[in-house]
Amino acid sequence: MTQLALVIDLNVCVGCHACVTSCKQWNTSGWAGPMVDENPYDANPTGTFFNRVQTYEIGSFPSTETVHFPKSCLHCEDPPCVPVCPTGASYKREDNGVVLVDYDKCIGCKYCSWACPYGVRELDEQQQVMKKCTLCIDRIADHTLPEPERKPACVMACPTNARLYGDVHDPDSEVSVAIRERGGYALMPEWGTNPANHYLPRQKTHMHVTEEDLQRSDNPLTKEDITVYQGEETMEDVTW
Amino acid sequence: MHPAFSVIFLTTLIGAGQGLFLALFTGQLYSTVRLVEQQPSSFYAVGSALSLALLVGGLAASFFHLGRPERAWRAAAMWRTSWLSREVIVLPAMMGLVFLYGVFHWAGWTQPWLVLGEGALTIDATFVLGMLGVLVALVLFVSTGMIYASVKFLQEWSSPYTIANFIFLGTASGFMLAAAYSALIGNNLVSFFGTWAVIATLLGLGTRSASLMRNATLKHRSNLQTAIGVRHRGIVQKSQGFSADSFNTREFFHHQSLRTLKLIRVAFLILVFPVPIMLVLLGYQLQSTTLPILAFAIQYLGLLAERWYFFAEAQHPQNLYYQQVS
Ligand code: SF4
Ligand code: SF4
Numbered sequence: 001m002t003q004l005a006l007v008i009d010l011n012v013c014v015g016c017h018a019c020v021t022s023c024k025q026w027n028t029s030g031w032a033g034p035m036v037d038e039n040p041y042d043a044n045p046t047g048t049f050f051n052r053v054q055t056y057e058i059g060s061f062p063s064t065e066t067v068h069f070p071k072s073c074l075h076c077e078d079p080p081c082v083p084v085c086p087t088g089a090s091y092k093r094e095d096n097g098v099v100l101v102d103y104d105k106c107i108g109c110k111y112c113s114w115a116c117p118y119g120v121r122e123l124d125e126q127q128q129v130m131k132k133c134t135l136c137i138d139r140i141a142d143h144t145l146p147e148p149e150r151k152p153a154c155v156m157a158c159p160t161n162a163r164l165y166g167d168v169h170d171p172d173s174e175v176s177v178a179i180r181e182r183g184g185y186a187l188m189p190e191w192g193t194n195p196a197n198h199y200l201p202r203q204k205t206h207m208h209v210t211e212e213d214l215q216r217s218d219n220p221l222t223k224e225d226i227t228v229y230q231g232e233e234t235m236e237d238v239t240w
Numbered sequence: 241m242h243p244a245f246s247v248i249f250l251t252t253l254i255g256a257g258q259g260l261f262l263a264l265f266t267g268q269l270y271s272t273v274r275l276v277e278q279q280p281s282s283f284y285a286v287g288s289a290l291s292l293a294l295l296v297g298g299l300a301a302s303f304f305h306l307g308r309p310e311r312a313w314r315a316a317a318m319w320r321t322s323w324l325s326r327e328v329i330v331l332p333a334m335m336g337l338v339f340l341y342g343v344f345h346w347a348g349w350t351q352p353w354l355v356l357g358e359g360a361l362t363i364d365a366t367f368v369l370g371m372l373g374v375l376v377a378l379v380l381f382v383s384t385g386m387i388y389a390s391v392k393f394l395q396e397w398s399s400p401y402t403i404a405n406f407i408f409l410g411t412a413s414g415f416m417l418a419a420a421y422s423a424l425i426g427n428n429l430v431s432f433f434g435t436w437a438v439i440a441t442l443l444g445l446g447t448r449s450a451s452l453m454r455n456a457t458l459k460h461r462s463n464l465q466t467a468i469g470v471r472h473r474g475i476v477q478k479s480q481g482f483s484a485d486s487f488n489t490r491e492f493f494h495h496q497s498l499r500t501l502k503l504i505r506v507a508f509l510i511l512v513f514p515v516p517i518m519l520v521l522l523g524y525q526l527q528s529t530t531l532p533i534l535a536f537a538i539q540y541l542g543l544l545a546e547r548w549y550f551f552a553e554a555q556h557p558q559n560l561y562y563q564q565v566s
Contacts, residue, residue, distance in 0.1 A: 020481070044484040052481035054561065056464075058472050066478070069468055071561065084390070086315035086325035105314055108307020110491060111324050114241070117393045117462065119558025122487040128307025185469045188557065190461045191393050199469055 003077060003097035004135055005168045005196035006152070007175045007184055008070055011203055013162040015053055015068030019154035023051045023072075023133075026153035030138055032103055036126040048124045050133040051154055067202065070163070072154075073120045073133035074187065074195030075099050081112040081121065090130070097169075097196060098137055103129045117191050168196055241394075242491050243551035249301035251384060252413070252543045254331065255406065257294030258377040259414015259440075260421075261338050263433055264288065265370035267418070272361060276432050281345040284366070287421060288342025291414075295335050323390055327383040334380050337373040341366060381407045388550075395458055396554040401451035405550075408444035409512070413543055415440055416516060416536040423523070423532040430532055434520040441539070445513045448546070452505075455553060462557040477564040488562050494552040504549050511542025 027050060028035040037047030051072040058065045075092075079099050082090050089105035090112050092098070101112075101121075106129040113121040113130060121132045136152035139145060149156070155165045166175035175198070178184060184198035264287045270276040303309040315328040344350065344366045352362040385403030392398045415437035422429040464475045480489075494501070516539040523531030 017481075039484075046482075046484055046486055049482070049486070054477065054481045055479040056468060056470070057476045057478050058470055058474065060474050067468070067470065071481075080391075080393075083318075083321035084324065086318050086322045086328055087311070088317045089314075105311070106308065107311045107315055109305065109315065109324065110307075111322075111387070113487070113491060114394065114556070115391050117557045119488045119492065119556070119561050123307060123491070125487075187469055188462050188466050190466060191557075201469070 002167045003169045003196050007164040007178050007198045009162045009200040012160040013068045017053050018157045022153040022157035048122050048131050074197040077194035081116045084115040085112050098135045101130050106130050241551045241554045243548045246301050246305035248547040250298045253294050253298035255410025256413040257291045259411040260291040260417045263415045263418035285342045285346035288338050292338045323386040330380045334376050341369045393557050394554050396455045401447050404447040412440035412444050420533040420536040423529040438517050467560040479566045480562045492556045504545050508542045508545035
């Protein structure tokens with residue numbers, strides 16, 4: 001079975017929020033109606049987002065690192081949010097594993113949001129139904145779009161290619177290889193939700209230069225021999 | 241979690257309604273085997289009406305919790321997996337049984353179907369309805385409790401104590417109400433119901449204190465390290481990704497000071513347990529008809545505080561991701 005998912009590369013995410021805005025732009029313009037904002041240009045703006053980019057500081061000054069951390073529904077393989085829904089509005093698609101909400105069935109009881117440990121479901125303040133990342137189901141399942149565009153809007157928008165997208169059940173997919181070879185991990189593994197989305201950990205990027213590297217014979221930094229040779233036998237005179 | 245008044249009223253009102261029904265049927269059971277005096281049918285009919293009113297009140301309160309109350313009927317669909325769905329089915333079933341129980345008493349449809357042990361136990365329609373009602377009331381308590389207890393990462397709730405508390409506290413307030421009701425109409429069941437109310441309250445005290453103690457030393461399994469998957473002791477959130485609030489900051493935080501929390505805990509520990517027990521005992525001593533009513537009213541107030549605290553105390557792991565506005 002296919003399980004579509006995102007893999008987020010924390011090495012290259014620069015926290016630009018392009019995925020946040022492109023997600024909002026695409027999903028607020030779709031058939032499902034707007035993702036409502038309140039007081040967008042005032043104090044205390046608030047609104048519905050499927051994807052947020054958070055920032056964490058790790059370590060203590062001066063040895064700190066800033067980690068930008070995009071977070072959206074992880075499309076869990078064992079989603080705790082689905083069985084608790086009393087109406088069946090929350091469901092996991094059989095064919096591609098995407099977890100979705102049927103906005104026409106949802107009664108806005110918020111129980112599913114209590115049952116998600118990751119805090120990625122948001123009740124829309126005006127429509128009063130539960131909303132969450134759809135993995136841009138209306139892009140990825142739209143066969144009228146050219147193949148390279150059948151990707152979530154956030155993946156298309158990311159300028160550093162920090163968001164990989166594909167089938168994590170296909171061992172040869174880009175995402176599976178990335179998870180396998182670059183230490184991809186799941187969030188809060190302690191709850192057995194088996195998130196489909198994974199994160200690639202930061203790798204050390206220090207460059208180590210040894211003395212030998214600097215002193216090697218062809219090192220352009222070694223002093224050039226500028227002696228002018230006169231009369232003596234030089235290499236050019238040697239007949240081989 | 242943010243304590244929503246809709247749910248606080250829902251759980252306390254239906255708890256009292258179920259408890260009152262349990263009390264009425266306990267009274268009927270005792271009077272059939274002649275341990276207490278026979279009551280007129282109006283006692284059961286009016287009592288059932290009161291219980292039904294509480295259940296309806298609870299249901300009405302629950303609608304305020306829904307974003308789309310006009311679609312509430314859909315919530316019965318997923319009873320195979322969802323405790324919320326089960327509650328949605330069992331609550332109307334409870335109402336129906338309480339209604340029938342009251343109607344049968346009112347109409348006097350109590351011709352015995354079966355007489356056991358030389359007239360020691362007569363079984364009629366109200367007896368069967370009552371037994372069914374007791375069963376459904378218990379199922380309803382369990383369904384309500386399991387809505388909370390089944391969310392395993394809300395560790396404060398995820399324990400059998402949650403269900404025990406719903407059962408005992410609901411039963412206690414129902415029997416208190418039965419005592420108050422008996423005192424009001426001046427029958428001689430006040431001390432009978434009062435005694436059971438005290439027993440249920442004491443049982444509730446046991447399980448509620450046990451859950452408070454459990455939660456005081458609870459170790460949360462999730463932390464910032466597992467939340468973002470970085471193994472380092474010093475992680476600080478610098479931005480939660482937006483500059484004001486969101487559903488995540490409104491729904492999952494109580495936004496109250498630790499002092500308020502402690503105050504409410506002390507308040508409910510006093511109002512739910514010692515005060516009503518004292519009032520019932522005092523009422524028994526003084527043969528007072530007002531003290532049992534006061535006991536119920538004070539305990540109900542206390543239960544509102546208890547439920548508020550129940551929600552506020554639970555710490556959702558999602559809160560780890562929402563620590564810093566900027
Ligand atoms: S991340 Fe949350 S909302 Fe998404 S599938 Fe998992 S539990 Fe459900
Ligand atoms: S808020 Fe909607 S999707 Fe979530 S559990 Fe309730 S009915 Fe289901």
